[in-house]
Amino acid sequence: MEVKFDEAALKTANKIISRYPEGKKKSALLPLLHLAQAEFDGWLDVPVMDYIATLLAIKAIEVYEVASFYSMFNLKPVGKCVIEVCHTSSCWLRGAEEIIQHLENKLHIKAGETTADGKFTIKRVECLGSCGTAPMFQVGAQYYENLTTEKVDTIIENLDKSGKRTTYFDEVSLTAHK
Amino acid sequence: MSTKLLLKNDHVANINKLEVYKQHGGYASAEKAIKTMTSDALVDEVKKSGLRGRGGAGFPTGMKWSFLAKPAGVPRYLVCNADESEPGTFKDRYLMERHPHLLIEGMICSSFALGANTGFIYIRGEYFYIVPILEKAIEEAKAAGYLGNNILGTDYNLELHVQVGGGAYICGEETALLESLEGKRGNPRMKPPFPAVAGLYGCPTVVNNVETIAAVVPIVAMGGDEYAKIGVGKSTGTKLISASGHINKPGVYEIELGKVSVEEFINSEEYCGGVWKGRKLKAVVAGGSSVPILPTNLILQTSDGNPRMMSYESLGEGGFISGTMMGSGGFIVMDETVNIAENLYTFNRFYHHESCGQCSPCREGTGWMEKITHSIISGHGKPSDIDLLWDLQTKIDGKTICPLGEAAAWPVASAVRHFRADFEKLIH
Numbered sequence: 001m002e003v004k005f006d007e008a009a010l011k012t013a014n015k016i017i018s019r020y021p022e023g024k025k026k027s028a029l030l031p032l033l034h035l036a037q038a039e040f041d042g043w044l045d046v047p048v049m050d051y052i053a054t055l056l057a058i059k060a061i062e063v064y065e066v067a068s069f070y071s072m073f074n075l076k077p078v079g080k081c082v083i084e085v086c087h088t089s090s091c092w093l094r095g096a097e098e099i100i101q102h103l104e105n106k107l108h109i110k111a112g113e114t115t116a117d118g119k120f121t122i123k124r125v126e127c128l129g130s131c132g133t134a135p136m137f138q139v140g141a142q143y144y145e146n147l148t149t150e151k152v153d154t155i156i157e158n159l160d161k162s163g164k165r166t167t168y169f170d171e172v173s174l175t176a177h178k
Numbered sequence: 179m180s181t182k183l184l185l186k187n188d189h190v191a192n193i194n195k196l197e198v199y200k201q202h203g204g205y206a207s208a209e210k211a212i213k214t215m216t217s218d219a220l221v222d223e224v225k226k227s228g229l230r231g232r233g234g235a236g237f238p239t240g241m242k243w244s245f246l247a248k249p250a251g252v253p254r255y256l257v258c259n260a261d262e263s264e265p266g267t268f269k270d271r272y273l274m275e276r277h278p279h280l281l282i283e284g285m286i287c288s289s290f291a292l293g294a295n296t297g298f299i300y301i302r303g304e305y306f307y308i309v310p311i312l313e314k315a316i317e318e319a320k321a322a323g324y325l326g327n328n329i330l331g332t333d334y335n336l337e338l339h340v341q342v343g344g345g346a347y348i349c350g351e352e353t354a355l356l357e358s359l360e361g362k363r364g365n366p367r368m369k370p371p372f373p374a375v376a377g378l379y380g381c382p383t384v385v386n387n388v389e390t391i392a393a394v395v396p397i398v399a400m401g402g403d404e405y406a407k408i409g410v411g412k413s414t415g416t417k418l419i420s421a422s423g424h425i426n427k428p429g430v431y432e433i434e435l436g437k438v439s440v441e442e443f444i445n446s447e448e449y450c451g452g453v454w455k456g457r458k459l460k461a462v463v464a465g466g467s468s469v470p471i472l473p474t475n476l477i478l479q480t481s482d483g484n485p486r487m488m489s490y491e492s493l494g495e496g497g498f499i500s501g502t503m504m505g506s507g508g509f510i511v512m513d514e515t516v517n518i519a520e521n522l523y524t525f526n527r528f529y530h531h532e533s534c535g536q537c538s539p540c541r542e543g544t545g546w547m548e549k550i551t552h553s554i555i556s557g558h559g560k561p562s563d564i565d566l567l568w569d570l571q572t573k574i575d576g577k578t579i580c581p582l583g584e585a586a587a588w589p590v591a592s593a594v595r596h597f598r599a600d601f602e603k604l605i606h
């Protein structure tokens with residue numbers, strides 16, 4: 001299958017590229033990788049990275065080395081909802097490990113794994129800047145904060161029902177953490 | 179009455195909208211700067227204000243600005259560091275989400291002072307949801323004539339862009355940030371040259387933290403001398419503190435520097451509201467994960483027996499033996515139930531994960547420190563491991579390209595220095 005942005009995504013990509021001075025288009029690489037990950041099933045397969053290289057007229061290796069450096073880019077398939085749970089100090093102090101345990105028991109997978117139905121992935125991540133509303137996790141663009149095991153149950157149920165793939169471009173409810 | 183400069187409109191509904199922001203005095207500083215001041219006069223006001231970088235290092239902002247090279251015909255850049263990934267720090271997020279126009283106005287004033295016609299806000303990728311908030315504010319400011327060409331009828335032009343990162347703490351280090359902004363891995367650069375001479379695309383660049391840039395707005399409004407009257411000594415102005423951990427009221431608080439004691443900050447209802455569950459205080463990391471952790475007696479009092487205050491100098495009193503640092507203002511509180519070795523493990527894992535891997539002392543050392551603390555907290559530690567940890571951190575500190583090495587070493591040094599008993603408790 002040929003990898004290509006659809007018209008809308010291509011328009012966004014070109015708008016991003018136009019921000020940078022002539023000859024500095026490589027600056028668009030991280031934003032375009034985010035766009036590509038959202039457009040192509042939540043991860044960056046080699047043909048996807050090659051496509052981005054072509055768009056920016058850079059070598060494929062320049063894309064691979066960047067994609068593999070940053071923790072938000074997935075180089076393997078992931079579930080429709082990637083649950084990124086913070087386990088750093090402030091969250092740890094307020095029960096992050098209990099939240100991870102609860103998720104693992106509930107979804108019958110370990111952190112780092114994806115459920116058999118392809119719906120959920122649990123990912124342990126470092127501080128997400130939500131330390132004052134710990135414990136927390138992020139799913140797509142949405143932060144879920146001040147978590148309790150009951151809250152986690154409701155969130156997972158709702159995500160499960162929606163069945164949609166979550167991305168960092170999703171619209172976010174800003175009241176969730178207030 | 180406490181002095182509020184950055185969060186003075188925190189209670190105002192819809193302050194994220196330009197018209198509301200303007201009703202509360204917004205964009206008056208931008209107008210004043212662009213219409214009535216020269217760039218040099220603006221840099222002077224910031225120098226007089228005594229403002230120090232709020233990103234962690236505390237370097238005087240006016241001085242940093244005056245280092246900017248100005249070769250003719252070469253563009254200059256202002257880059258806002260919104261990477262905010264230091265564990266325990268979430269004030270930039272708060273500011274950007276709720277007060278986007280304060281940052282945009284600060285970017286306008288600062289860019290004007292530096293003679294920059296393009297500015298970037300480099301925001302950590304995890305804060306994706308804030309991008310549309312900032313972009314909306316930029317759009318509104320542009321429509322109102324504060325951005326774009328011929329701002330407010332003058333010949334000054336400025337474009338601002340928001341750039342997202344990809345998830346990497348190291349990209350908060352300013353040269354790694356610039357590499358990342360150029361579409362590369364976040365590997366810190368060797369210095370010199372400093373960004374002021376060769377920064378983004380090899381052009382003169384200033385990188386400043388979100389809160390630093392926002393603070394330029396009140397400085398322009400009141401003048402540098404007036405700003406310098408707020409605070410104490412070389413700790414001028416106000417600082418946003420991100421308070422988290424075992425307290426009743428975690429959150430972002432604006433304090434006047436040097437006027438609030440650590441004890442008051444922890445216990446007063448105006449701030450943290452006391453240690454949670456009626457428990458006793460055990461330790462505080464006062465300025466984000468990278469600064470030395472202190473036990474109760476040392477965080478509440480300096481070595482000469484005076485109350486420790488929330489200021490750069492007072493927090494630093496006693497150096498590495500009995501003091502700590504203001505850092506980013508990430509204030510993490512731990513109650514009496516915490517074993518500090520266990521907390522240290524979360525930091526060591528963090529720094530190992532975030533090391534860019536360029537220098538072997540950092541890459542290997544952080545890995546070893548993570549492994550050893552993991553072994554200790556899982557009950558497999560040996561008595562000699564404590565000294566090994568100490569030894570390892572001395573082999574990183576000061577021997578690396580960028581300060582992440584030190585940032586990883588100091589938490590280990592201070593945990594071993596002040597909480598040796600906690601390690602011993604876990605070693606049988």
Ligand SMILES: Cc1cc2nc3c(=O)[nH]c(=O)nc-3n(C[C@H](O)[C@H](O)[C@H](O)COP(=O)(O)O)c2cc1C
Pocket residue numbers: 230231232233234235236237239259260261262263264347348349350351352353385386387388390391580581582585
């Ligand atoms: C490992 C590392 C991470 C850093 N992270 C940040 C950050 O997230 N935000 C920030 O403003 N400064 C960060 N800094 C400091 C920056 O390098 C730089 O000093 C700062 O952006 C300058 O702005 P200021 O003078 O306004 O504080 C970091 C430094 C290091 C060594």
Ligand code: SF4
Pocket residue numbers: 348365366532533534535536537538540541578579580581582583
């Ligand atoms: S100190 Fe660590 S993070 Fe900094 S350049 Fe060296 S390896 Fe990279």
Ligand code: FES
Pocket residue numbers: 086087088089090091092126127128129130131132134136265266267
């Ligand atoms: S420690 Fe979890 S969000 Fe900061």
